[in-house]
Amino acid sequence: MNKLIIFCIFMILMGSLYIILTEPHSDDSIPTLYWVTDANPTRYQQIELFHDWLIQNKHTTPEGNAIVRIKLETGGIDNKKLIHGVSGVAGDLIDLSDIDQYQKLGILEDVTEQGKSLGFDIHQTFPSLKPSLYFNDKQYGYPCNVSIHSCWVNSETFAKLEMEAPPEKWDVETFEKIGKEFVLKANKEKERQEVFFMNKPSDWLLIPWLTTLIRSMGQSTFNETLTDSTLDQGAFAEALRLNLKWVEEDHLFPSSAEASSFNSEGGFGGSLMSLFLEGNYGMITTGRWVLVRLRDLEEPPRVSVSRYPFKYFENSVVMTRAACIYKGSKHKKLAALFLSFLASQTYNEQIVQCADALPSNPKYLHSNEFLKPIHFPNEWGAHEVPARSAQEISIAETKSPYISYSSIVKVIREADEKVQNHISEPVEAAKEANLAIREEIQRNLKHRPKLKKQFDKDKFRQNQINRMKENGEKIPTSLISNPFYKKYYNDKK
Amino acid sequence: MTKNKEFKNTLLGLAFLSPNILGFSIFTIFPLGFSLVMAFSNWDLSQHNIFHSNPIHWVFFDNFSALLSSNEFWKFFKNTLFFMLGIPVSIAGSLMAAILLNQDLKAPSKKIRNQLILGSLLILGIIVTIMTGLKASVISIFLSSIFTLILMGGLLGGSTLYRTLFYTPHFTAGVATFILWKKLYNPQSGPLTNFLQPVLDHVSIFIEFVGSENIGFLKYAAATLCFLSLSYGLKTILKMRKELELGNGSFAIAYFLSALPSYFIVKWSPDNPVSAVLQIILIGTLFYYFASFFKVSKPKTPIDDGIGKAIWIGFISMTAQFILIGLCNLFQNIPAIMQSPLSTPNWLTDYNWAKPSLMFMGFWASIGSNQMLLYLAALSNLSPELQEAAEIDGASKFQKFWNVTWPQLAPVTFFISIMAVIQGMQGGFEVAKTMTGGGPAGATTTLEYYIYDEGFASGRLAYASAISWVLFAMIFLLTLFNWRFGNRFIDE
Numbered sequence: 004m005n006k007l008i009i010f011c012i013f014m015i016l017m018g019s020l021y022i023i024l025t026e027p028h029s030d031d032s033i034p035t036l037y038w039v040t041d042a043n044p045t046r047y048q049q050i051e052l053f054h055d056w057l058i059q060n061k062h063t064t065p066e067g068n069a070i071v072r073i074k075l076e077t078g079g080i081d082n083k084k085l086i087h088g089v090s091g092v093a094g095d096l097i098d099l100s101d102i103d104q105y106q107k108l109g110i111l112e113d114v115t116e117q118g119k120s121l122g123f124d125i126h127q128t129f130p131s132l133k134p135s136l137y138f139n140d141k142q143y144g145y146p147c148n149v150s151i152h153s154c155w156v157n158s159e160t161f162a163k164l165e166m167e168a169p170p171e172k173w174d175v176e177t178f179e180k181i182g183k184e185f186v187l188k189a190n191k192e193k194e195r196q197e198v199f200f201m202n203k204p205s206d207w208l209l210i211p212w213l214t215t216l217i218r219s220m221g222q223s224t225f226n227e228t229l230t231d232s233t234l235d236q237g238a239f240a241e242a243l244r245l246n247l248k249w250v251e252e253d254h255l256f257p258s259s260a261e262a263s264s265f266n267s268e269g270g271f272g273g274s275l276m277s278l279f280l281e282g283n284y285g286m287i288t289t290g291r292w293v294l295v296r297l298r299d300l301e302e303p304p305r306v307s308v309s310r311y312p313f314k315y316f317e318n319s320v321v322m323t324r325a326a327c328i329y330k331g332s333k334h335k336k337l338a339a340l341f342l343s344f345l346a347s348q349t350y351n352e353q354i355v356q357c358a359d360a361l362p363s364n365p366k367y368l369h370s371n372e373f374l375k376p377i378h379f380p381n382e383w384g385a386h387e388v389p390a391r392s393a394q395e396i397s398i399a400e401t402k403s404p405y406i407s408y409s410s411i412v413k414v415i416r417e418a419d420e421k422v423q424n425h426i427s428e429p430v431e432a433a434k435e436a437n438l439a440i441r442e443e444i445q446r447n448l449k450h451r452p453k454l455k456k457q458f459d460k461d462k463f464r465q466n467q468i469n470r471m472k473e474n475g476e477k478i479p480t481s482l483i484s485n486p487f488y489k490k491y492y493n494d495k496k
Numbered sequence: 497m498t499k500n501k502e503f504k505n506t507l508l509g510l511a512f513l514s515p516n517i518l519g520f521s522i523f524t525i526f527p528l529g530f531s532l533v534m535a536f537s538n539w540d541l542s543q544h545n546i547f548h549s550n551p552i553h554w555v556f557f558d559n560f561s562a563l564l565s566s567n568e569f570w571k572f573f574k575n576t577l578f579f580m581l582g583i584p585v586s587i588a589g590s591l592m593a594a595i596l597l598n599q600d601l602k603a604p605s606k607k608i609r610n611q612l613i614l615g616s617l618l619i620l621g622i623i624v625t626i627m628t629g630l631k632a633s634v635i636s637i638f639l640s641s642i643f644t645l646i647l648m649g650g651l652l653g654g655s656t657l658y659r660t661l662f663y664t665p666h667f668t669a670g671v672a673t674f675i676l677w678k679k680l681y682n683p684q685s686g687p688l689t690n691f692l693q694p695v696l697d698h699v700s701i702f703i704e705f706v707g708s709e710n711i712g713f714l715k716y717a718a719a720t721l722c723f724l725s726l727s728y729g730l731k732t733i734l735k736m737r738k739e740l741e742l743g744n745g746s747f748a749i750a751y752f753l754s755a756l757p758s759y760f761i762v763k764w765s766p767d768n769p770v771s772a773v774l775q776i777i778l779i780g781t782l783f784y785y786f787a788s789f790f791k792v793s794k795p796k797t798p799i800d801d802g803i804g805k806a807i808w809i810g811f812i813s814m815t816a817q818f819i820l821i822g823l824c825n826l827f828q829n830i831p832a833i834m835q836s837p838l839s840t841p842n843w844l845t846d847y848n849w850a851k852p853s854l855m856f857m858g859f860w861a862s863i864g865s866n867q868m869l870l871y872l873a874a875l876s877n878l879s880p881e882l883q884e885a886a887e888i889d890g891a892s893k894f895q896k897f898w899n900v901t902w903p904q905l906a907p908v909t910f911f912i913s914i915m916a917v918i919q920g921m922q923g924g925f926e927v928a929k930t931m932t933g934g935g936p937a938g939a940t941t942t943l944e945y946y947i948y949d950e951g952f953a954s955g956r957l958a959y960a961s962a963i964s965w966v967l968f969a970m971i972f973l974l975t976l977f978n979w980r981f982g983n984r985f986i987d988e
Contacts, residue, residue, distance in 0.1 A: 082952045082953055085541070085952065085953075085955065086952060088545075089541050089545035089546065089547075089955075090545075090546070091546045107542045108541060108542050108545060108547070108548065108955070109545065109547040109548040110545070110547050258842070258845075259842065259845035259936070261683075261684065330547050331546070331547070407542075407954060407955075409953055409954065410954065416935075417935070417937050417938060420847075420935050420936040420937040421847075421937045423936070424845075424846065424847035424936050424937060426847050426937055446562070449558075450538040450540070450553065450555060450558075451540075451543060453550075
């Protein structure tokens with residue numbers, strides 16, 4: 004027995020020794036940045052480019068090596084980012100799509116000054132993204148890429164049915180009309196419906212979809228000063244009603260059950276693409292990154308892009324995956340270099356080439372490499388649509404400082420699920436959602452005197468706005484915090 | 497032994513125990529105490545973390561009062577209780593599995609074994625033919641074949657093979673099995689739908705042939721049976737009270753459980769003369785037995801005498817009535833349901849089906865779990881003398897089980913019940929996170945999921961701690977109740 008224990012200890016020691024000896028040697032003189040991001044293959048390419056960019060721009064050691072190296076930390080689901088962040092052990096660079104939530108936690112470094120000096124401030128990206136990157140006029144991140152969710156159309160599926168691909172812009176009525184015709188033709192002589200006009204926007208895709216519809220009716224999820232939910236004002240209920248109608252009456256989208264039987268996943272590696280290519284969906288709602296997978300095919304199909312349908316105010320939701328610097332990082336200055344790299348020509352050209360959404364800097368949207376990629380003529384004509392949307396009609400998501408974005412998403416998703424399951428009528432579900440958000444705001448204010456103080460100020464501003472609206476006066480933009488109303492009132496002028 | 501040596505021994509013992517005590521103190525006792533303190537504060541990650549040093553305030557019972565007045569908390573509590581309704585079924589299933597696995601199933605001779613194998617192959621052929629005829633999918637035929645092959649395997653390998661197979665769910669990683677079940681529940685191409693849909697098609701044809709209106713008349717039969725179940729339950733407990741088998745408290749519990757379905761019948765019944773008559777009969781019956789209770793002479797007995805039996809009888813009567821109410825409702829709605837052909841539900845995405853679907857999966861997992869192992873161990877330790885004595889007395893198989901085996905298994909059942917209740921109250925997170933995300937519309941969110949959501953998604957650590965401690969209090973009370981009355985049940 005003793006011999007066995009000694010043998011086991013010996014084996015463990017030998018194993019440890021082997022691991023130490025075979026571990027690649029790290030040069031301690033060069034610091035390492037950890038980048039918390041998604042598991043996308045292009046990230047490895049981007050790391051190499053960053054290394055080359057550092058050398059080209061003379062950010063080197065006396066020996067001529069890059070002054071910093073980057074390692075990826077993938078699989079950073081949101082809750083993990085949150086817990087690591089508040090515990091002081093997060094990566095140096097964190098990719099975030101909801102900066103406001105993490106800024107509230109105080110875990111993000113203010114990069115306003117570096118943004119100006121190293122050239123990655125708001126002037127180097129889409130102006131409509133400002134509410135997503137700046138809080139109290141301080142910058143907390145820079146976009147890795149920019150997404151405009153649109154309907155990506157498989158033109159060949161439409162051609163087979165002798166139908167024109169949908170137009171770039173369409174109102175809800177046209178969307179319905181074309182959709183019904185498509186579904187009817189595509190499922191003719193089939194035992195059960197196998198082809199749908201579009202995948203049903205669900206999970207994280209549901210929010211930009213519903214937001215676009217609500218905004219197209221001149222309303223938003225919050226009031227002008229973000230102090231109160233306005234989900235009960237009619238537009239949200241109408242959007243929920245339309246979503247239900249398009250599933251149950253018009254059969255343009257599959258129901259949740261039909262969608263789950265397709266086993267589709269909307270993410271990068273999901274099977275949504277296979278269904279799109281097979282013709283089960285005439286179009287899919289996604290971003291430009293859909294092309295990353297399409298380009299891997301031997302014969303990618305011809306694609307076109309249509310904006311999300313609208314009622315009367317045309318708009319699109321601009322979103323970003325932005326890189327932020329962790330406040331607890333030991334290498335903040337070096338991390339700022341990475342943000343500078345994200346604004347550089349090298350990085351933006353790589354985004355243009357690999358099609359991982361839109362480049363962070365809009366000046367690269369006009370190049371021929373972006374609009375007419377030489378190896379992919381099947382995409383010609385498609386790129387202009389998201390580019391135009393981002394520059395002309397895009398508005399950042401509406402987020403309130405008084406409630407977390409994840410709570411809003413949860414409430415909106417639950418309202419849609421209630422309607423889809425016939426638990427509540429759309430109007431009722433909208434009222435319940437409105438109440439849930441109000442209660443959550445009150446709950447957040449209860450034990451936070453600072454927030455309450457700010458809330459009271461904003462509430463006062465809201466009363467001013469309400470009076471102006473009653474008197475039919477023009478509302479100055481300076482009074483408005485909600486990015487939607489800033490653009491809406493401005494465009495209405 | 498000298499005092500010095502005793503002291504040395506104590507020190508030595510403590511030295512050996514110290515790694516465990518240290519680990520337990522740091523990783524269990526300290527977090528537990530800390531979370532209790534936290535529950536009375538306003539600790540919120542957005543306000544209090546290593547980068548935000550806002551002062552933490554004591555809010556005393558604010559978190560508790562907020563959660564007890566929150567609709568969400570009660571909704572998720574009800575979901576948790578709903579899932580726990582499966583506990584008796586899973587215990588009964590584990591017991592049945594253990595009894596089956598306790599048999600020696602290996603064929604006694606080579607000749608019989610060969611005959612059984614041939615018979616099984618024949619059955620397999622018949623199953624495949626029938627399923628092909630029913631246009632079942634390849635996967636359904638494949639699963640049926642696997643099932644038959646397993647049966648055959650048992651003849652060759654004996655109960656060891658079955659014991660291994662039954663225990664498989666327990667040592668398979670949770671998430672992997674959840675994903676597998678998600679595939680099984682696929683409403684279009686899942687084996688469950690593929691298996692059930694042809695059956696439902698034939699049921700549709702049958703109902704059409706008989707006439708949905710005629711089937712609808714069966715509701716009267718179900719209603720009558722429901723009334724009989726109530727009467728039988730009440731009559732039994734009244735008789736037991738008369739014979740001093742039950743105390744007043746035990747009688748009250750059994751009466752309450754038996755009467756509970758009547759409340760829901762009154763609440764759910766549509767406004768029509770037939771249901772009005774049924775309601776009057778049920779309420780009349782309840783009053784009759786209530787009045788009879790006061791008429792019978794009640795010599796003094798301890799208030800909780802026979803509580804174990806009372807709970808069992810009340811529970812059985814209640815379950816039977818609920819099943820019959822469900823059937824009554826089903827028959828009532830048959831004409832409306834038959835407007836379109838019968839189809840399988842959207843298991844995981846339908847608000848009303850998501851919970852039962854997860855519950856059903858839970859049965860599968862728990863029947864072959866440690867519960868079954870405990871029963872197996874207990875069965876192998878039963879006293880053979882008692883069994884033989886019962887056999888000599890001419891007891892039937894059921895009588896032997898009910899009067900000899902079951903009482904001897906009571907301590908194990910008691911232990912399993914306590915553990916199942918604790919696990920049931922604490923469970924549901926993994927499965928909901930993987931299969932439904934807590935939806936649709938919060939239908940599968942349990943208290944455990946709620947704690948995770950509040951603590952790690954919303955960052956309200958204090959509130960999450962308060963929920964945890966309320967959950968602890970509930971589990972503690974339930975366990976105390978189980979301990980107090982369950983022990984009595986064993987003694988009885």
